[in-house]
């Protein structure tokens with residue numbers, strides 16, 4: 001942290017004071033060649049930093065928007081795209097008596113027999129490149 005504090009409080013102010021910024025636009029014509037070169041270097045470096053930050057933020061924003069598209073299999077943030085959409089929360093209860101020796105519970109939300117697995121995760125995985133599978137519950 002001391003390194004960053006030193007950059008912000010000592011090094012940057014010192015460097016910025018040396019940048020030959022003219023008092024007015026026409027003051028540019030009064031600068032020497034070396035001052036113009038220094039000003040151009042500072043302007044270019046500042047532009048590069050601003051452009052880099054802008055493009056990085058834009059890229060992250062695009063990735064976020066793309067990932068937030070609702071209701072497209074494999075591209076959205078919705079897990080449940082079709083099961084009981086008329087309720088605010090899908091919750092199921094299964095008694096232990098209903099479980100035989102073993103039961104496969106769906107974790108992909110694509111099963112037509114939800115909450116039980118019907119193998120629909122295979123098509124989901126093939127379509128999206130995902131790797132979800134059922135929860136196997138054994139007695």
Ligand code: FES
Pocket residue numbers: 105106107108109110111116117118119120121122132133134135
């Ligand atoms: S159908 Fe969803 S995990 Fe198998």
